[in-house]
Amino acid sequence: MAPRICAVGAGRMGRGIAHVFAYAGSEVTLLDAKDRPEADFERLRSEALADIRAALSMLAELGLFEPSAIDRILERIRVCRRSEADQALAGASFVFEGVPEVKEAKAEAFALVDPHLAEGAVVASTTSTFLVDDLIDMVSRPDRFLNAHWLNPAYLIPLVELMPSERTAEAATAALEALLSEIGKVPVRLKASPGYIVPRTQTLVMNEAARMAEEGVASPEDIDKALIYGMGFRFAVLGALEFIDWGGNDILYYASRYMTGATGAERFKAPDIIDRNMQEGRNGLRDGQGFFDYRDRDVDAYRKERLGRLLDQLRLLDLARPPA
Incomplete structure (x- = not known):
């Protein structure tokens, strides 16, 4: 009942x-x-x-x-x-x-x-x-x-x-x-922490999107289009930490350093865990470890499953195209 x-x-x-x-x-x-x-x-x-x-x-x-x-x-x-x-x-x-x-x-x-x-x-x-x-x-x-x-x-x-x-x-x-x-x-x-998980994360994303509109980096329409078809599309399948492991912790490490230097804004500085994983060789899939442990996982099967789910997203958006 x-x-x-x-x-x-x-x-x-x-x-x-x-x-x-x-x-x-x-x-x-x-x-x-x-x-x-x-x-x-x-x-x-x-x-x-x-x-x-x-x-x-x-x-x-x-x-x-x-x-x-x-x-x-x-x-x-x-x-x-x-x-x-x-x-x-x-x-x-x-x-x-x-x-x-x-x-x-x-x-x-x-x-x-x-x-x-x-x-x-x-x-x-x-x-x-x-x-x-x-x-x-x-x-x-x-x-x-x-x-x-x-x-x-x-x-x-x-x-x-x-x-x-x-x-x-x-x-x-x-x-x-x-x-x-x-x-x-x-x-x-989660433990008691201001903003929970989603509001804390999306506050950063929304503020950065608004900042780009304010700076004239792109039109509001193109900013939202980029977030829907670029970031949102991928994050519908891969979680943010999983995405770091998928692409490589080192990519985020170097991107954060570049963005901090190019903009002079401390908000782009990577947290200590990114530096630590870089130094310890825990860069994700190719190292077998990152935020998650892949050493006992069939990585080829895992990649195929995630790519299949990305293709499902393409089909939902009517963007899956046959070869010319």
């Missing part, structure tokens, strides 16, 4: 999480974290369900599933008033907090749900701003608390970044990891 889910906060993130779990077969309660007049609540309820219906309809139109399933999915979602927190949380095995990124709002949301949590319930904040240790003292069971950062739209993007505290029980993290995997998400773990 699918576990019961409660999403606290009926905004974009709460609606996305309700969509995800109702689609996967769970009963979901979307709990309004604000105390509002009845007419305003009914308006919120209607808007939330309409938004979820619209997203489901679009996915059905794109061929993901039959439109006839939409009503069945929506029947699994119940929108509750703040005053109904006890009912909303009754029997919920997993609770996701998704209120605005204001510490006082987070504290108020946890104070609302904490007295009504089921025994053993795992509580996760979807915050993109606060470290897990900034929030963990707001709950009475820190061993069952961690951050779970979803990327929008939550119903579509597979990745969820899990940030447990040192005080989070392994069983709680493992339970959430298993739940997410079961519904088709891809959870990753």
